[in-house]
Structure formats: C-alpha cells, structure tokens
Amino acid sequence: MPEYARIIVDISQKNVDRTFTYRIPDELRKNVSEGVRVNVPFGGSNRHLTGYVIEITDDPAFDPAKIKSISSVEPGAIAVEEKMIKLAAWMRKNYGGTMNQALKTVLPVKQKVRHLARKTVRLTVDRQAAAEALSIFEHKKYRARARLLGALMIEKEIPYEVVTGKLNVTASTINDLTKLGFIEVDIRTELRNPIYDTGKSGSDVKLNYEQKKVVEAILEDYHKSTGVPHLIHGVTGSGKTEVYIELIAAAAAEGKASIMLIPEIALTYQTVMRFYNRFKDRVSFLNSRMSAGERYDQYLRAREKQIDVIIGPRSALFTPFPDLGFIIIDEEHESTYRSENVPKYDARGVAKELARLSDATLVLGSATPSVESYYQAKKAKYRLHEMPNRVGNRPMANVTVVDMREELKTGNRSVLSGVLREAIEKRLQKKEQTMLFINRRGIAGFVSCRACGYVLKCPHCDVSLSIHKGDRLVCHYCGYETKMVRQCPVCGSYAIKGFKAGTQMMEDIISRDFPKAKVLRMDSDTTKNKDGHEKILSAFANQQADILVGTQMIVKGHDFPNVTLVGALAADMSLNAPDYRGAERTFQLLTQAAGRAGRGDVPGEVVIQTYSPEHYSIAMAAAQDFNSFYEKEITYRKSLGYPPVAHMANVLITSKNNARNSMCALELKKFMAGFENDNLAVIGPSDLPIARINDIYRKGIYLKSPDRNALVTVKDAAEEYVKQSREFLGVNVQFELD
Numbered sequence: 001m002p003e004y005a006r007i008i009v010d011i012s013q014k015n016v017d018r019t020f021t022y023r024i025p026d027e028l029r030k031n032v033s034e035g036v037r038v039n040v041p042f043g044g045s046n047r048h049l050t051g052y053v054i055e056i057t058d059d060p061a062f063d064p065a066k067i068k069s070i071s072s073v074e075p076g077a078i079a080v081e082e083k084m085i086k087l088a089a090w091m092r093k094n095y096g097g098t099m100n101q102a103l104k105t106v107l108p109v110k111q112k113v114r115h116l117a118r119k120t121v122r123l124t125v126d127r128q129a130a131a132e133a134l135s136i137f138e139h140k141k142y143r144a145r146a147r148l149l150g151a152l153m154i155e156k157e158i159p160y161e162v163v164t165g166k167l168n169v170t171a172s173t174i175n176d177l178t179k180l181g182f183i184e185v186d187i188r189t190e191l192r193n194p195i196y197d198t199g200k201s202g203s204d205v206k207l208n209y210e211q212k213k214v215v216e217a218i219l220e221d222y223h224k225s226t227g228v229p230h231l232i233h234g235v236t237g238s239g240k241t242e243v244y245i246e247l248i249a250a251a252a253a254e255g256k257a258s259i260m261l262i263p264e265i266a267l268t269y270q271t272v273m274r275f276y277n278r279f280k281d282r283v284s285f286l287n288s289r290m291s292a293g294e295r296y297d298q299y300l301r302a303r304e305k306q307i308d309v310i311i312g313p314r315s316a317l318f319t320p321f322p323d324l325g326f327i328i329i330d331e332e333h334e335s336t337y338r339s340e341n342v343p344k345y346d347a348r349g350v351a352k353e354l355a356r357l358s359d360a361t362l363v364l365g366s367a368t369p370s371v372e373s374y375y376q377a378k379k380a381k382y383r384l385h386e387m388p389n390r391v392g393n394r395p396m397a398n399v400t401v402v403d404m405r406e407e408l409k410t411g412n413r414s415v416l417s418g419v420l421r422e423a424i425e426k427r428l429q430k431k432e433q434t435m436l437f438i439n440r441r442g443i444a445g446f447v448s449c450r451a452c453g454y455v456l457k458c459p460h461c462d463v464s465l466s467i468h469k470g471d472r473l474v475c476h477y478c479g480y481e482t483k484m485v486r487q488c489p490v491c492g493s494y495a496i497k498g499f500k501a502g503t504q505m506m507e508d509i510i511s512r513d514f515p516k517a518k519v520l521r522m523d524s525d526t527t528k529n530k531d532g533h534e535k536i537l538s539a540f541a542n543q544q545a546d547i548l549v550g551t552q553m554i555v556k557g558h559d560f561p562n563v564t565l566v567g568a569l570a571a572d573m574s575l576n577a578p579d580y581r582g583a584e585r586t587f588q589l590l591t592q593a594a595g596r597a598g599r600g601d602v603p604g605e606v607v608i609q610t611y612s613p614e615h616y617s618i619a620m621a622a623a624q625d626f627n628s629f630y631e632k633e634i635t636y637r638k639s640l641g642y643p644p645v646a647h648m649a650n651v652l653i654t655s656k657n658n659a660r661n662s663m664c665a666l667e668l669k670k671f672m673a674g675f676e677n678d679n680l681a682v683i684g685p686s687d688l689p690i691a692r693i694n695d696i697y698r699k700g701i702y703l704k705s706p707d708r709n710a711l712v713t714v715k716d717a718a719e720e721y722v723k724q725s726r727e728f729l730g731v732n733v734q735f736e737l738d
Helices: 080-095 099-106 127-139 143-154 160-164 171-179 209-224 240-253 265-282 292-303 314-318 347-358 371-378 404-409 418-430 503-513 532-541 582-594 616-622 626-640 658-675 708-724
Strands: 004-008 020-023 037-042 047-057 116-123 157-159 183-190 230-234 257-261 283-285 309-312 324-330 361-366 383-387 398-403 433-438 444-449 466-468 472-474 481-483 496-501 519-522 547-550 563-569 605-610 647-655 681-693 696-705 732-737
Touching (some): 047 099, 080 099, 080 708, 080 732, 116 143, 143 157, 143 183, 160 171, 209 240, 240 257, 257 314, 257 347, 309 314, 324 347, 371 626, 418 433, 433 503, 582 626, 616 626, 658 696, 658 708, 696 708
Parallel strands (some): 230 383, 257 309, 398 605, 563 605
Antiparallel strands (some): 004 020, 116 157, 444 496, 466 472, 647 732, 681 696
16 A cells, blocks of 8 residues: 655645655555545644645655654545545546646636725715815815815715726825825725626526426436436527526526536637626636636635636636536537647546536537537437427528539639529628638638649648738748748749638638628637637627628637528538548538528528538538438447547657657557557557647557557556656657547
C-alpha cells in the first residue's frame, strides 16, 4: 500500500504546483484517496490547515524522517473542491497529462482583480439640519456644496457617479461635506453580472405533447436518481431549448443548480436571452472573451448560490455549484466539446463523471446526435427520447441538391449555381432573408500557378496560404503573413490565382451580383472583438441585412424566423479530410444548415451545392434522414474497428528538431509494441496530415482496441516511460483517447 500523499493546502492559488508530502497513518489508510479533504500540521509552528489529497504515492520525494503525518480526514459531505479534485484525478487517468494540468483545468483560479464597487452618497443629518446648512452654503456662495445638499434633501441617496457627473460635484467637495458630518459615502462590493436587463418579464412556456412527454420522462429518472444519461434526438425546430428550460426550472425549485453547455460562443447571446426572460438574474454565462474578473465573479456567484444556471462552452462545466441538478449539453455532436489542450478531454465524458460525483442527471441533445452517443442509446446505456416534429407542426425545409459538375458543363463557372442565384433573387423580392454558408474564411482556400501547379505554402507550416483583403497571404495556423505574388516563383508564369472562394470573396461576389442587397459577413475575422458575434446576430435578427454570409458558426442553433433560404456552398469539402469522422461531420453540418430555414410561418428552402451528390452523407442530409445515415455509418465503423464500436488513442509527438522527433517516435512505438496482442494494435509512427506547424514537426502513433481500459494502461505506461527517458528532452508527447 502507498505510504505517502501529495497535498495542496490552498487550491485557489494560480500556481498549484506547490504540493507537500505527508505520511498516511495506518489508521487513516482506508479513508485517504485522491480528492479527500484532510487536516495537516503545517510549517514550523505545526498549525493545522485544511488540505486536499491530489496524489497517493510510494515516493517520499525527500528524507522520510522529516515527513509529517496527516492528522485527520474531514468527515461530512463532499465539498465542491473535493469533488473537483476527484474529477481532475479521473481526467488525468482517462485523458493523459499531469495532475497539475488537470487541476488547472477544473479549478477556478483566484484572480487578483478589482471587484465592482457601487458607491452612493447618503445624507446623514435630519431635514432641518440640512436646510440650515444649505442656507449658510448659499449665503457664502458655496455653490457645489449647496447643489449636493439640495439634491440629497430631495433624494436621500444618490449614486456617486451621478453626483460627480450630472451634479458636477468634485471629490474634494464630497470629502469636505463628509468631514463636516452632513453626508457619508457608502461603498458596496458587487459581483459582476455580464447580462444586462432587457426589460422583458419572465414567462412560462406552454409545452406541446412531445415536449411534455420528454420532460416528464427525464424528471421521473431525475427524482429516482437512476444516474442514467438521457439523449434527446429532436429535429431542428422541435423545441429542445424549452425542454431544457423546464428541466432547469424543476431543479431550481428544489434549490439545485444546472449547467447548460453550448458549443459556440456565437450561440451565447441568443441562448442566454431566452433563459434570462424566464430566470432573470438567476442565470449567468461564461465565455473566453470575458475578463478574468468577470469570469471569477461568476464562479463566486455560483458558489454562493446567487444563480441557478450557468450557460457557456465546455469550460462552464467546471463551475463550482455546491448542489447540482442537471448538466445539459446542447448540440452534443459538436467537435468544440473536445479540448485542444492537455488534458485533451471530451466534455461529454467529463460531464458524465461529474454527474456521477454530484448525483446529478446528464442530458444530451441534438438534431444530429454523434454516432458515439446514439450507439450508447441503442445499447440502452443512455435513455433515448425522440422529438421528430417541429413546434407548430411546421414543415421541414425543401432541399435541392445541385451537382456543380453539371453546372460547369453548361458553362457556369460562378460559385453560385443557377438554382441558388434564382432563389436569392426571389427572397430579395419578397423581403425575406438568406443565409449562405461556406466552411472557409478569407478569400481563397489556396493560391496556385495554373501553368505548373505550384501551390504557395507557409514557410513554417505544411499548409497553403489563403488570400485576404489588402493583397495579403495569411497562414491560418501560425499567423504568418506576406504580400500576394503576381508571378510564379517556380516557372515564372503570371497565371497565378486563388481557388475555392471563401467568406470574404463570397461577400464581394454577393455584393456585386446583388447590388441592392444588404450583406453581412460572420467569420472569425469579423467577430474578433468582444461582442462581435452579438452585434452581427442582432443586426441580422433585426432585419438590417438581407443576406448573411458566414462559416459554420452561422448554421448552429440560431433561430431567425424571416430566413427562408439557406445555401450550402462547397458542401462536400469536409468529406475529403483525413479523418474517419468526415462523413459524419458533413451530414451534421448540412442537416444543421438545413434546419435554419423555415423556422417562421413561411416554409423554407435549402440549396446544397456539391461535387459528390451521390455520397450517402450528402444524400441523407438532403433527406434529413438521421436513422438511415446512422445505420450506414455504424456499419462502416464496425467493419474498420473505429469508435464507438472499438476504441482508439492518438499519440502526438512534436518537436522543433525533426530528426529527434522521428527518433523518439520510433522509440515510443517500439515501447508500446510490447503491449500488442490480438486485442490491441499499434500503428505508425507517421507524419500527420499537417506535418509541421509554426516550425514544430509532428508525428502520430495510433492505438486500437475493443477495450478502452487496455488503451489507458498503455497510455499510463508510455507516459511514465517518456518521463523517465532522457531522450525525450525537448520532445512533447500528448495522448488523446477516442
């Protein structure tokens, strides 16, 4: 049995690397585990502090004779901190990385920020004394003192900024009156609330039969504490958000909070307003564009039970609510729920574990569930709820698939097919709105020479450069930028041009071809600034534009009743990605795009432009037939042993030294090959599709097994091997499961 525990005594500090080693007494051995809260003697005075166990080990790290023992284990309910540390330990085991990396992910860091201070100026004497003083000030022509005292006789308490602003009273005058005893300045510290009052009153939503049925079924399990996750498969426009609101309201009525995850920052404003109109200031949200102070204030509001629900991307999952009722993940199929940083966790998996630790209920929802989640539902590990109809029985949009190869044969070299061009004209005439989606920002996907085929690439990354306005060539991976070239550097030809229109070029083309149309563009370039998403979405919702051109962020979850046409350009672009999920992502993206049309009283139309109309993902997205797509896709996954039927681990090996990186990748492959058997295969190493980013070389090794625990065992062993091996200095190794 391990004898020692690594303990942190203040989990709120930014640097949680500083741990202290304590001996585990025999009588406490059964009660000490990762995450447990303990009392320990600390420092020369041996004063007792509360700490948290983050690791149990055999390694004392220094002289065992100098190691103190844990005094006691704190009994009682699991604290929020204890729960989060247990969650971090689970993440480290299942997704790799160090315990410190996991802790920094799950624990809100105490920020040295100024809290919002509300200052008010208040009268401290009775009306008669104030009137006497006012008379004296007026006689002596102390105009500022008289002005302030006169205002306070009408309104006994005035905000400080009103006194200094509208009344034009200086701070020195306020100080003088304070010293004379006529007034006082009251300062109250408030936690920031990022939501501004819309003036709308809260209202209950009347659910239809389908919605009621789902709510009742989930609440039945919730009250029984079955722990079974729920998957809501509801077509676009079926009213899933109203279901979420009812579930959260039910938990709030019992004093329990809820976490609502959304996939994109672009969804925040519209989603939050729907919740705010029901829950008022008991709802808040998080996003990466908030200041450190704003984010930390929301954590404190949650801890102090000032709010019932937090809405945000995957980081909102770690909001420290003491009593959690529901964790809801909307659009659960989205890839943004996977972290790009170590630990490379999947928010759905972490949410499931957090729900278990919190005795909460996990609810997943999507019009296009991930193959993994639907597979779990089919295996009865999740409880499935179907919502096949739109609210008000509105019809699904009519979808037309256009083969762009045929357009080329007829001489149409435009990025717009004849069908789509005609459909846009009709919407402009009818004063209806159009959304045009292309999964590429910038002006062109790549720049190449039509004479010799040379493609202009980033000198630091193995990717092509994209044209941006101002004759700039930009790398979307490292940010490298240079001027557009007019002559091919290889053959000298002037036939060098950009291919595959992006969002900027589409905006230019639409503005040129439809000069009377008001056009908005939404991509990562136009939404860089704080509130950038909200401004564009608000303008479009208020019908200040006829056409919205954008990347995939415009087709996810938005509800614009006046949008009756959606055009998907270059629909099959994601099919060619070197990823076994290519067909799934294409189906999801097109189905979600189709769901944006016809959400009001007027039926919608969708035009999908593609070079692969026969591919099952495109054909079934056009038919909006999820079940047929799932059956086709799961057959493909079974035949090749891909998740969710089997499990995979990706090992990423990176270094600035290409030779060292290649050598270490081979060494790691040789080590992991020792675990190979009939149920575990080790594949690679090989260059990744983008083998170099920002002068960092990238290799990959892949592990496949029907047993996920087998992959975790290999990961643990490989991490220890890398940690102990000097050859891996300067080489970074990361693991990602499934």
